Amino acid sequence: MITLRNITLRRGVKVVLDDASATLQPGEKIGLVGRNGAGKSSLFALLTNRLGNDKGEVEVPKHWRRSEVAQDMPETEDGATDFVLQGxxxxxxxxxxxxxxxxxxxxHAMADAHAAxxxxxxxxARARAQALLMGLGFRNEQLDAPVNSFSGGWRMRLQLARALMCPAELMLLDEPTNHLDLDALVWLEAWLLRYDGTMIVISHDREFLDAITxxxxxxxxxxxxxxxxxxxSFETQRAERMVLQQAAFAKQxxxxxHLQKFIDRFKAKASKAKQAQSRVKALERMEKLAPVLASADFNFEFREPLNLPNPMLMFxxxxxxxxxxxIVRNIDRSVLAGQRIGILGAxxxxxxxxxxxxxxxxxxxxxxxxxxxxLSIGYFAQQELDVLRLDEGALEHMVRLAREVGPQGREQELRDFLGQFRFTGDMVNQAVGSxxxxxKARLVLAMLVxxxxxxxxxxxxTNHLDLNTREAxxxxxxxxxxxxxxxxxxRALLREVCDEFWLVADGVVKPFDGDLDDYQKWLLEQSKEAARAAKKQSAAPAPKVVAAPTPAPSAPVDRKASGQARAKVAEQTRPLRKEMETIDxxxxxxxxxxxxxxxQLAEGAAASAIAEMGKRLKAIHDQLEADEMRWLELGEQIEAMTAA
Structure with a gap:
């Protein structure tokens, strides 16, 4: 059980937690929510001992192992699978x-190590690590590629896989769905639902939170x-709580x-002095309820287009x-005015x-x-935040956009426009890098609008947008x-915005006849088919001989020559196949x-025998490695002789 008791936590002059308390039970899956800057990541740092609290007590079972997605970008030449295994x-x-x-x-130490x-x-372990990578969207040829060869988004997926690899009683996930495609997100949900430890997740994806917490x-x-x-459920309960809190505040x-009126009226009268003093004490003892201060909603709108060509695009x-x-071919479609198209695909x-x-x-x-x-295209790219000029402010970005792209605008007009996106006062000149x-995402939206x-x-x-901004x-x-x-x-955005879907799969673009629920079912079925195919392939016995392709029997002499060739190959490879059987x-x-x-070690072997068992395990391990290498070499030799 995790207990936070009367915790106060400061970051600089800001009070992140103020006499806060909470209790979390083992095995619970918890969604940690709050506005941007409320201190959610600071709470994670507190639970992992990267931050110390100023007051109160934090109790986490001492034997619990913690797993957390590192937020730094890994820099290493290690292969992807090896990097994940290190988690x-x-x-x-x-x-x-x-x-x-x-x-x-x-x-003795060898035996203990082998038992561990x-x-x-x-x-x-390697197979489990690669299953995590495949689930998160990595392809077979990427499983051993150097970490440094991947882009930033893919390296963050590697950090997520590394966190999932760690067998932990407490898992802390800070925005794990960023940089994931929908198919990887569906896979991650299924994986987390099977996780039996305690999990706390920070996310701005409401459907993801609804599914796993x-x-x-x-x-x-x-x-x-x-x-x-x-x-x-939280949104409903909080709305009800705010209504009750507001009613209680108004009543108080x-x-x-009423008490103050009595005090003011009778405090100077000797006959009412006792009653007035009693009212003063009652007023002092009364626990002051705070008024309900709802966060100001953020909203904006796209301005009316100057024209609407129809069709807009033709392929x-x-x-x-x-x-x-x-990558995709034979695209033969049209995009019409007013369409709302969601583009799906693994x-x-x-x-x-x-x-x-x-x-x-x-x-x-x-x-x-x-x-x-x-046609005027407003393009929001995944890497759009990366191309902002970090040493310039929001106003400088807007001035340059108005000058180079248009439409034109005066500086005050641009300031007022940025105010709609919560860039006010001196914040319009604050360096984007800070x-x-x-x-940053709100600035990119402003530039788009x-x-x-x-x-x-x-x-x-939506990768960097909070729930408020996503809804806006x-x-x-x-x-x-x-x-x-x-x-x-x-998925919430796709459901609310799109009324039709295109599916990009198998090198073509085609309409998807269904909704998002149908697409998730399709993804799961595709995953099951791939798993069945992989299982069937792995269960098949290793071929002893790889047969050469047989030419079409155009004449008896060809069939005879072909039979002689096969007999010769069989004779040449017989010693190799026999050795492979022995190794098997x-x-x-x-x-x-x-x-x-x-x-025997697990059941508690005699102390005198443990050392010998350890040495024997080491010998077995070395022999198996040597045999596996030799078996592969023989298979390659047989394949080469057959092909020749």
Whole structure:
């Protein structure tokens, strides 16, 4: 159980937690919510001992292991799978212990280390790490690629996989859905639902919170308030609580006014002095209720487009990709005025490639894309926040946009416009590099709105937006009179905005006949089919001989020559196949022996035998590695001889 008792936490002059208390039970899945800057990440730092509280007590069971997604960008040449494996701390510790025991030739220590490796699941750890990577969207050829070869978003996925790899009793996830596609998000939800430890998650994705959390902890004005239920339930309960709180405040104000009136009237009269003094004490003892101060709602709107060409876009057998590599082909569709199109597809299928081609940041590889007369595209790219000039302020960005792109605007007009996006006073000149991710995203939205587009092309626009701003974006898009094409993992936004979907899969773009629930079912079915195919492939026995392709029997002489060739290959490879069979039998026997020794160690073997068992496990491990290498070499030799 986690107990926070009367906690006060300061960050500089700001009080993040003010005499706050909360209790979290083992196994609970908790959503931690609150406005940007409320202190949610500071609370995580407190739970992981990276911050110390100024007052109060924090109690987390001492034996609990903690897992957290690191927020720094990893810089290493290690392969992706190896990087993720390093997140399994018990496994890393067991491997270090084994290396030290072998160096010291300490049999007892070897046995203990092998037992620790078995407990840590060392023999399938690599497969588990790669399953995490595949679930998060990595392809087979990327599993051992150097970490430094990936872009920033993919490195953050690696950090997430590394956190999931750690067997922990407490998991802390800070915005884990950022940088994920919808298919990876669906997979992550399913994984987290199976996790049986205590989990606290910070997220601005309401459907994600609704799917995985059963408790909501609201951080507001330095206090922690616990609500039973997911995010939607929290919203309902909080609204009811605010109504009751406001009613109680109004009632108390009436009572205070009544007492004060009595005091003011009779405090100078000797006959009423006792009663007046009693009212003063009652007023002093009364616990002051604060008025309900709801956070100011953020809202904005897209300005009316100057014109609405119809159709806006026409694709004629268009192909899109990079260099000589085609990602999507034969695109033969139209985009009409007023359409609300959600673009779906698994990671790597070409959604962003399609969007970039429409936006004009890359040219079609073939075919044609025809733009309607007067088309004005407002493009929000995933990496848009990265191209802001960090040493300049929001006003400088707007002045340059108005001058270079348009429409033109006076400085005061631009200041007033930025005020709609919560950039007021001196904040318009604050360096963008010092702004939060949400503030940068609001600036990009402001720049998009100013351009007065008639086609909005949005590629993951909500990654850094809080729930308030996401809701404002949803409302603005629904009121927008132009066309919207949207790629997003935010299902609430897709449901609220889009009325039709395109599916990018298997190199083509086609209509998806269904809603988001149907798409999630389709994704799960695709995942199951892939798992079945992989299982079938892994269960198939290793081929002893790889047969050469047989030419078409155009004449008897060809059949005879073919038969002679096969007989010759069979004769040449017979010794190799025989050796492979011997290795197969030996590896099977060694695996059974290893399992038996591990079972004895687990049951508590005699002290005198432990050292010998440790040495034998080491010998088995070395022999299995050598046999596996030799088996692979033989297979390659047979394949080469057959192909020749």
């Amino acid at each position: 399994d701390l018990p496994l890393v510790a067991a491997r270090i212990a084994l290396a030290e025991a072998e160096a010291a030739e300490d049999g 490796l078995a407990d840590a699941g060392a023999f399938d 059963k408790v909501t902890l609201h951080l507001d004005e330095g206090k922690l308030i616990r609500y039973g239920g997911n995010y939607t 104000q009436d009572r205070v006014a 004629d057998e268009m192909a899109a990709g990079y260099g000589t590599t085609t 990671n790597g299928q070409g959604k962003s490639t399609l969007v970039k081609t429409i936006a004009g940041t890359q040219l079609p590889l073939s075919g044609r894309m025809t733009q309607g007369k007067g 702004l939060s991710g949400g503030e 100013w351009q007065r587009p008639n086609l909005l092309l949005l590629d993951e626009p 974006l949803s409302m603005a898009l629904n009121e927008f009179e132009g066309t919207v094409m949207l790629v997003s993992h935010d 039998k030996r590896m099977h026997a060694l695996a059974e022996e290893r399992a038996g020794i591990e079972a």
